[in-house]
Amino acid sequence: MEASRMEESTSGSNGAALGKEAEDLDHIETKNFSATEYLNKLFPNEESLSGLPEFLVKLRRRIRKVNDEILVAVRQQSQTGSRAKEDLAQAQNGIEDLSGRITEIKVKAEQSETKVQEICRDIKKLDYAKRHLTNTITAFRRLSMLMSAIQNLQEVSDKRDYRETANLMEAVNQLASHFESFSQIPKVCELRGQLSAIKSGLRATIFDDFIYATAKEEIPPETLEKLTHACRVVEAIDLHVKDELVSRICNKEMSAYQQIFSTNEAPSTKLEKTDRRYTWMKKLLTRKQPFWDVFPKSWEVSSLLCTSFCKITKAHLSETLDSMRDNPDVANLLKALHWTLDFEKELNLMAGGGEISLYEGG
Structure with a gap:
């Protein structure tokens, strides 16, 4: 009886150990796992073989569980692979779409740059045209003023009104200076010729007035004032005329x-x-x-x-x-x-x- 109890006790303890080992199978996945050592550990003697049926039942259950997990993993992996392919295809499509958009944006940017350059070119042309038009209008205005001033200068010089002649001569000289580069234009040449003739006439009349005045013992105040303004006219005509007058x-x-x-x-x-x-x-x-x-001190x-x-x-x-x-x-x-x-x-x-x-x- 006692021997029978001892066998049952030993069998029970071995079965419990086998059950625990069967449940703890994680170490099978280790790199240095040895099946022989593992079996010797589970069944160290003949008495331990009594728990083999129970161990096999648990081991088969674990195998089925592992198989189920593998099947689930394979299915999931299959689904994941399909989804990955779909995602990859979508990504490729997105990349192609993005590349197309980038190309389109680049083309539009080049077109915009071309349009901007054309607009800038047109603006420059308009700016040049505006500048030339402004210069032309200014030149015509000055030409009109010069024509009017020369006409007035001719009138006052004929009257020997040297005060007004001096003022007009200074204005005419200033206006004429703007047309020095237009000497080939017929109208400008004509005006320059008129101005030169007026200056020559003024030079002759002023010289006569001064020579006539030097012959007098007493010169009236109005004549002295007239000669004072005549000096301004001489300076406006030419410095050489001044030197010639003084020399005479x-x-x-x-x-x-x-x-x-x-x-x-x-x-x-x-x-x-x-x-x-x-x-x-x-x-x-x-x-x-x-x-x-009458003469300026600088003379x-x-x-x-x-x-x-x-x-x-x-x-x-x-x-x-x-x-x-x-x-x-x-x-x-x-x-x-x-x-x-x-x-x-x-x-x-x-x-x-x-x-x-x-x-x-x-």
Whole structure:
């Protein structure tokens, strides 16, 4: 009885162990699994074989379970593969669609860029056209103003209205400067010819008025004012005209001077009259002071007149001294030297401290 109980106990304990091992099959999946060791562990002796039927039942149950799981996994994998193919196909279709859209966007962008360039090109053409049109309108407006100004200038110059002539001349010169590059255009050439003729006429009339004024002992105030404006006209005509006018006035005054003192008298007599030369010049400057004030200070007419006087006087005195070299008149020579030095001092004061010398000829 006791032996039977012991066998049952041993069989029961072995069955429990086998059942536990049968349930714990995870280690079968390990890399170092050994079937022999596993079986020896489950059935170490003959008594342990009594639990074999129960172990086989549990093992078959586990196999069926594993098979079911494999079947489910295979089905899921099949479904997943089909879905993956569908997703891949959708992705490929999406990529193709996206690529097509990108290509379309690129084409539209290129078309837009082309249109923008065409628009910019048209805008540039319009801008150039606007600029040229503006310049053309401005040129025509200035041309119209120039034509009107030249006509008015002709009218006032014929009247010798130098005040208005000076104002118009400055305006005409400014307008004419805009057409220097249009000298080949017939109308511009015609206007330039008219302006040149007006300037030539003004030059002649102004020169006549000044020469006529220098011949008078007293010049009326209205004439002096007229000549003052005439100087502005001369400056507007050309600087060379100014130099020519000043030169003519100086030559006219010095011509009278030479007629008075270029005599056939004896050298000593000429030397005695040296002080009369300087007196004549000082009277010329003081007597005609209102006339000299007509000219702008920048012209330095009085200084140029004095310079001309000094050059002529130097030539006269040098000629006189040369003729007296063999028989010098020391007394008159010293007097002439004294008068000359005094006159030079007066001229230097008159010139504002500048150096004017008969010995240097100006």
